[in-house]
Amino acid sequence: MTKLIEPRTLKGFRDYPPELMIPRERLLESARRVYRSYGYAPIDTPALEYAEILLGKGSEETDKQLYRFTDHGGRDVALRFDLTVPFARFAAEHVARLGTPFKRYHMGPVWRGENTQRGRFREFWQCDFDTIGTTSNAADIEVALVINDLMEALGFERFTIRINNRMVLNGLLAELGLADRSKALLIALDKLPKIGRAAVATEMTQKAGVRPEQAERVLALAETAGSNAEVLERLRRDFGGNDTAAVGIARLAELLAVADKAGVPPQRLRLDLSICRGLDYYTGTVYETFLDDLPNIGSVCSGGRYDNLAGLYTRQALPGVGASLGLDRLLAAMEELQLLPKTATPAPVLLVQFEATRLGEYQRLARTLRAEGIGVEVFPEAKKIGSQLQYAERRGFRVALIAGSEEFQQGTWKVKDLARREEHTVPEAGVTAAIRAILQEGTAPR
RNA sequence: GUGGGUGUAGCUCAGUUGGUUAGAGCUCCAGACUGUGGAUCUGGCUGUCGCCGGUUCGAGUCCGGUCACCCACCCCA
Numbered sequence: 001m002t003k004l005i006e007p008r009t010l011k012g013f014r015d016y017p018p019e020l021m022i023p024r025e026r027l028l029e030s031a032r033r034v035y036r037s038y039g040y041a042p043i044d045t046p047a048l049e050y051a052e053i054l055l056g057k058g059s060e061e062t063d064k065q066l067y068r069f070t071d072h073g074g075r076d077v078a079l080r081f082d083l084t085v086p087f088a089r090f091a092a093e094h095v096a097r098l099g100t101p102f103k104r105y106h107m108g109p110v111w112r113g114e115n116t117q118r119g120r121f122r123e124f125w126q127c128d129f130d131t132i133g134t135t136s137n138a139a140d141i142e143v144a145l146v147i148n149d150l151m152e153a154l155g156f157e158r159f160t161i162r163i164n165n166r167m168v169l170n171g172l173l174a175e176l177g178l179a180d181r182s183k184a185l186l187i188a189l190d191k192l193p194k195i196g197r198a199a200v201a202t203e204m205t206q207k208a209g210v211r212p213e214q215a216e217r218v219l220a221l222a223e224t225a226g227s228n229a230e231v232l233e234r235l236r237r238d239f240g241g242n243d244t245a246a247v248g249i250a251r252l253a254e255l256l257a258v259a260d261k262a263g264v265p266p267q268r269l270r271l272d273l274s275i276c277r278g279l280d281y282y283t284g285t286v287y288e289t290f291l292d293d294l295p296n297i298g299s300v301c302s303g304g305r306y307d308n309l310a311g312l313y314t315r316q317a318l319p320g321v322g323a324s325l326g327l328d329r330l331l332a333a334m335e336e337l338q339l340l341p342k343t344a345t346p347a348p349v350l351l352v353q354f355e356a357t358r359l360g361e362y363q364r365l366a367r368t369l370r371a372e373g374i375g376v377e378v379f380p381e382a383k384k385i386g387s388q389l390q391y392a393e394r395r396g397f398r399v400a401l402i403a404g405s406e407e408f409q410q411g412t413w414k415v416k417d418l419a420r421r422e423e424h425t426v427p428e429a430g431v432t433a434a435i436r437a438i439l440q441e442g443t444a445p446r
Numbered sequence: 447g448u449g450g451g452u453g454u455a456g457c458u459c460a461g462u463u464g465g466u467u468a469g470a471g472c473u474c475c476a477g478a479c480u481g482u483g484g485a486u487c488u489g490g491c492u493g494u495c496g497c498c499g500g501u502u503c504g505a506g507u508c509c510g511g512u513c514a515c516c517c518a519c520c521c522c523a
Contacts, residue, residue: 011513065521082523112521114521117516118515125523190521299523325523394483404481421483
């Protein structure tokens with residue numbers, strides 16, 4: 001006897017049994033449908049890239065979190081930590097053939113070697129969509145529309161898309177002569193809701209090395225609160241004099257106006273000047289999406305405008321804007337909010353194998369139903385009915401079909417609504433309609 | 447990466463100041479029902495007490511290490 005190897009997965013890496021994989025695939029399908037409806041085209045890129053492609057593109061933090069090693073050919077390689085940086089490489093490599101503007105979506109796993117937490121994993125999926133090759137605010141606005149439609153398609157009503165524009169803050173910093181301190185200031189500012197203004201001011205003076213009155217002005221900006229209209233008004237009054245900030249303010253204003261006109265519920269979009277995001281490459285609009293019922297799990301869909309990212313790989317200007325849906329975090333949230341159905345079967349109908357000698361009849365009906373778009377599983381053994389029904393219930397089947405000698409004599413089937421525990425005997429011609437009726441009334445949660 | 451917490455049957459947990467054969471509920475499996483599943487009844491299965499090592503006559507219980515999960519920081523999807 002050889003010694004058994006303990007079956008286990010790495011920290012932050014997980015298996016996905018059917019009851020997790022089914023809602024996962026459903027989310028991916030919804031996202032794909034929404035992206036395609038806006039004209040974003042699918043692409044894919046390798047999981048592994050040359051380390052130099054990925055290093056220094058996200059932030060110091062993402063560099064540290066990189067899964068990096070030397071491959072069999074002695075190459076310095078790393079697993080991608082997001083889909084945006086590989087896309088920039090992809091775009092720089094293929095832009096001549098693709099033409100601009102170019103819109104793509106990309107769904108796949110990414111890896112970050114950071115500490116795990118609820119909704120935070122080392123391997124997780126992102127569902128990105130981006131438009132590159134244009135600086136037009138129309139593209140920025142479309143990102144907000146897509147996020148809204150995406151969340152709605154996934155079945156959410158109560159969520160808030162928080163938006164900001166880095167140009168506003170950068171404009172102010174330039175005016176204060178603090179452009180080079182932007183990063184440290186952003187990090188400090190990000191803590192405002194957590195540690196309070198006094199502590200942030202201290203951190204700004206000590207770590208970012210700015211004067212107290214400068215910190216005060218930055219804080220005053222971030223603390224601008226109120227309705228979207230009020231915030232815009234105050235921004236125009238206090239910072240509109242700066243050219244850069246003025247552009248940022250104007251773009252935010254247009255975004256809100258267009259989204260409203262396009263029919264996005266107004267409470268969904270909220271100006272939040274404390275949203276700045278840690279990734280270095282963002283230069284303009286930034287987005288973060290929070291679930292109103294579970295804000296602590298973090299942003300489930302984030303992104304922004306990056307005007308310089310592809311500049312690292314090509315001299316051609318490739319500005320872009322887009323966002324990323326955090327599939328795994330969203331699923332963790334949905335699980336916690338009990339929005340996930342308990343089904344472990346992708347087919348709604350179980351055809352009971354009552355008499356083994358009738359298998360041909362069972363498979364014939366099953367194929368007929370499948371041809372009509374109804375998923376059917378034929379139970380593989382002629383076990384007693386009770387245990388087959390129990391199997392059906394446990395796996396989350398909605399309907400059971402039963403037929404023995406009596407039914408075959410009459411040319412009928414028993415169609416059983418498993419949730420209601422009711423069954424009706426119907427002629428074979430009526431089976432499809434009877435199943436459809438049951439499937440429809442119970443509108444399963446997504 | 448830093449700090450804190452947790453880790454006992456499939457699940458939720460109990461397990462007294464370290465002491466002999468480690469428990470409960472639920473679940474599961476099999477049967478009173480060989481054409482019907484959430485109820486009742488009867489019977490039954492399950493654990494290297496996360497893993498490794500140390501202290502001890504003796505450790506689920508104490509100590510060290512390690513792994514995983516949870517929380518906070520950090521950062522982010």
